[in-house]
Amino acid sequence: MTLFAMAMFADRARDDSEMMRILGGIGMMANRWFLPSSLLTLVFGFVAVLFGGLWSELWVILGLVGFAATFLTGHFVLRVKAMEAGKLMGEGKIAEAAIVGRRLMQVARFDYVVLFTVVADMVFRPSWTDFATLGVLAVALGAGAYFFLGAGLRPTQVQAA
Secondary structure, eight states, X not given: OHHHHHHHHHHHTTOHHXXXXXXXXXXXXXXXXXXXXXXXXXXXXXXXXXXXTOTTOXXXXXXXXXXXXXXXXXXXXXXXXXXXXXXXXXXXXXXXXXXXXXXXXXXXXXXXXXXXXXHHHHHHOOOTTOHHHHHHHHHHHHHHIIIIIHHHHSOOOOOOO
16 A cells, blocks of 8 residues: 555656556565465455354455455456556656556555455444445445546546656
8 A cells, every 4th residue: 555655646746757666566566465465365264254154244245245346456457557557668658658557546546445445344344234334335435436436447648747
């Protein structure tokens, strides 16, 4: 999260090279740290749910759906955009790579919303009849999708320095 914040600060400062350097570091960490640690978390979660007999609990189901959403987003969207940006950087097209990087960051912001919603789900552990908590989680996801995904999928333009 700290690396992502650094990339956002570099983006706000319009330092495309620094933003792309930081995003490249995040991409390197994804395969070496984030993916293995998230898969270990999933495995230990499965073990806990298995021993606890919690498969019918809504919060467990929502947690698994959230995990699947962030995993699929990371693999099929963020990884692909990162590879595209890396290729553009390799060709010396920093401005074009920065456009792709900004789109990547918008989608990643929504991915963080999903991740924090999963954490809230695990903390509050809503049941099938806990409509208030479920409503708050749904509003958070909807707002995140509106503000981050919508902007992440709209075309971005290079701004002159």
